[in-house]
Amino acid sequence: MSEATSTTEPTRDVDAHAETVDAIFETMDSGPAGLTTAEAERRLSVHGPNQIQEEEAVSPLAVLVAQFRNGLIYVLLLAALLSVLVGVLPDVEPRYVDAGLIVAILLANGVFGFVQDYRAEQSLRELRELAAPDAMVIRDGEKMVVDASELVPGDVVALEQGDAVPADARLFEAKTLETMEASLTGESGTVSKSTAAVDPGTPLAERTNIVYKGTSVTSGHGLAVVVATGMDTEIGTIATHIQEAEDEQTPFQRELAVLGRHIGYGIGAVIVFIAVVQFLLTGADTIAVFLTGVTLAVAAVPEGLPAIVTLTLSLGARRMIDRNALVRRLPVVESLGSVDVILTDKTGTLTENRMTVRRVSASGRTLSVTGSGYRTEGEFREDGSTATPGVAEELLRCGMICNNAERAPASADDAYFGDPTEIALLVAAEKAGIVREEGRDRLREIPFSSDRKRMTVVVPEDDSATAYMKGAPETVIERCDRVLEDGSVRELTPEKRSAILARSERFAEDSLRVLGFSRRNVADPDADAESLESGHVFLGLQGMLDPPRPEVDGAIERCHDAGIRVVMATGDTPETARAIGADVGIESDTVLTGREVETRTDDELREAVETVDTFARVEPSHKVQILRALQANGHTVAMTGDGVNDAPGLRSADVGVAMGVRGTDIAQEASDMVLQDDNFATIVEAIAEGRRIFDNIRKFVNLLLSANTGEVLTVFFGVLVGTFLFTERFAVDAEALILTPVMLLWINLVTDGLPAIALGVDPRADDVLERAPRSSEESVIDGRVVASVLSIGVTATVVGLVLFFETLATVGTFVAAQTVLFTFLVVTEMSIIQVIRRRFGQSIGSNRYLLGAIVASLVLHVLVLYTPVADLFGVVALGWAGWARVLGGVLVVLVVTFLASLVFDRVVE
Known part of the structure; x- marks a missing residue:
């Protein structure tokens, strides 16, 4: 064990393969017993972490600036600019208040979006850090597990079959050790390793006494002294680093992007139509026409959706960690909700993975x-008595x-x-x-x-x-x-x-x-x-016996209630497999062996996997065959694995689940999710969490689209009706907007903000594991969501316009009618949240964050009405009559949309 504290630091030894083991230990100032912990910490401060440099983290400033790189934002900023520049025209006053409010609300939206995106980015970065591999080292003369990033030159590492090699190291003990170095050399065959020195000019692929960071141990075991870490390793010098793919767009986000384009095309046509009507029939000036178009654009586009989807998924992934499920790839959170088959191994997943010898037989006698x-x-x-x-x-x-x-x-x-x-x-x-x-x-x-x-x-x-x-x-x-x-x-x-x-x-x-x-x-x-x-x-x-985990029986019963089949594939004998299966609730009249899997044709195996729930004497290749047969039948499969040979299956599965305790580094690298407790019940919890997250995303998509639909229809029909009625019946300025861009921006801010986020953390519905798995092809915006969006949007539009024109006729002031309609839409959008949640069987008090968000949003709106801010928004304080109109209209919307949802649910059923 090295006690070295000299200022001469060991550096990367490029010729380590050509030197004797003793010479390497001298160069590294180490020995077979490794370093002391204190010395390792000192060297870590000098050499830095054993990591390949990643792309720089996104700066907070870049995240903030990204919030304003949006076509809609550019349009709104142009509107603000024109509101000021219009003052250069004769007899036209610049609209400083409108411009200032547009910019202020855009800034508020931008800051809010920044908070969401930055939290999501930080959450994903923390997940990547949690996924960092471990290494077995000898320090202070004892074996211990450390984070691989903490290795330093001179450390002694222990390597076993299935390990990912954590650093470049010189072997000094190798027992039938073989490695796979394709990631470094491109050669697919395994490399047999030894401890003998080789010639200085030996090519990289033939240096049999060196193991390299990023490669893997396929068989045997050995000990090696680290000669290079981090960017000094061979893989570091050629800058090859496997980047994880958590930042790819999720299917939800792609679906919403398509939706956004469709909304854009539709709203563009509506804007042109309204502009022509206003310009030709009312003589409205260009600024008024432009502001109407901007108003419709603001009302139509749910610009906050992608950020909320990403944040909800990342927060869901964080919650899964609390349940011992480490999500390595964010899109898998979506796939979990559609899993209908779990292909699981037995040892350590269904059982405790603590084998205990229960019986021995020798010389014809049996002892317990x-x-x-x-x-x-x-x-x-x-025979029941103590024996020697x-x-x-x-x-x-x-x-x-x-x-x-x-x-x-x-x-x-x-x-x-x-x-x-x-x-x-x-x-x-x-x-x-x-x-x-x-x-x-x-x-x-x-x-x-x-x-x-x-x-x-x-x-x-x-x-x-x-x-x-x-x-x-x-x-x-x-x-x-x-x-x-x-x-x-x-x-x-x-x-x-x-x-x-x-x-x-x-x-x-x-x-x-x-x-x-x-x-x-x-x-x-x-x-x-x-x-x-x-x-x-x-x-x-x-x-020996590896007893079933006590919680597995109940977990499998929950799977059956949720419409999820559990298929067990084990290397044990058919008799043992059948007995363990019966103990945990997997009853199998037929057990297929791995050899029988091999001999069946693809069609025969596809037929067999629909009825056989237990497979015995299987090897990893057999599990892949079973997996592909299930997928060919249209199933969404979560597959568990822990060994090197499980990696292809884990990569091919819809959700690859690696074991965190006994799983090899390679299996974990190939997986989508790692069970930190190797417990089958954790998979069930993760599936339930996946279903919850899908439900919640569907809820706030429903909310935002319903709100935006109501706003668009209100502005659209309000402008059409106003074009013909304002000047003729009520002598109102033809350029007046039934709702201004500032008002709609405010409505979107309070709706897309806290309430939508709070919906993202809604608790599970009671029946989340009692429903059949959703199809992997099922869209977020299904028939129920479309029906809900249309019923809410149309009802809110009709009631809102009735309130507007009734107030205009009764009170006689345009601003009072605007205020009633403005407040009606805000309160309606806060109220319909519970109509949407009713479908999932959730009470209004089940989410205290949501209640708090609704109250906060309503309080903010009240402040707009009853403080000097009202002048900036162009509204007036509502009296009792105004509030009676608002609350009466909201009640009508709630009753109509509730009845509509009941009718549609019955039609669907």
């Missing part, structure tokens, strides 16, 4: 093992030796590093009092693979060596010709072989995962694998 989890308290029992584990001692020792798990130093009793199955074997041996021999180096390891279904290690034994093997019982026993019975080695007869396999089947029928164990003395540890794994002595069986 008590205790739970990774604690070593427990005993061995036979002596008969199984060699079996348990084999499980401890043929094992890569290890206890975490200076940690709690149940803290281990390694695979859960291997940890269970280690704990079982420790329960028997068997202690691992420290310093007993392995001579060789032949790693486990899904194809081989076994693992073998060779360790020294006095003057010879012994190969220990573990794996699937049928795989191990076929490589044995003898059996250990009561301390003596005897011939493994066909009868004994059958008895052992029958016992293994009985274990499996009890939902136990069963492993077989064997050993043999070897003369040549370097012999080929086939020789080392043949002629073994069978030692016995160990059966």
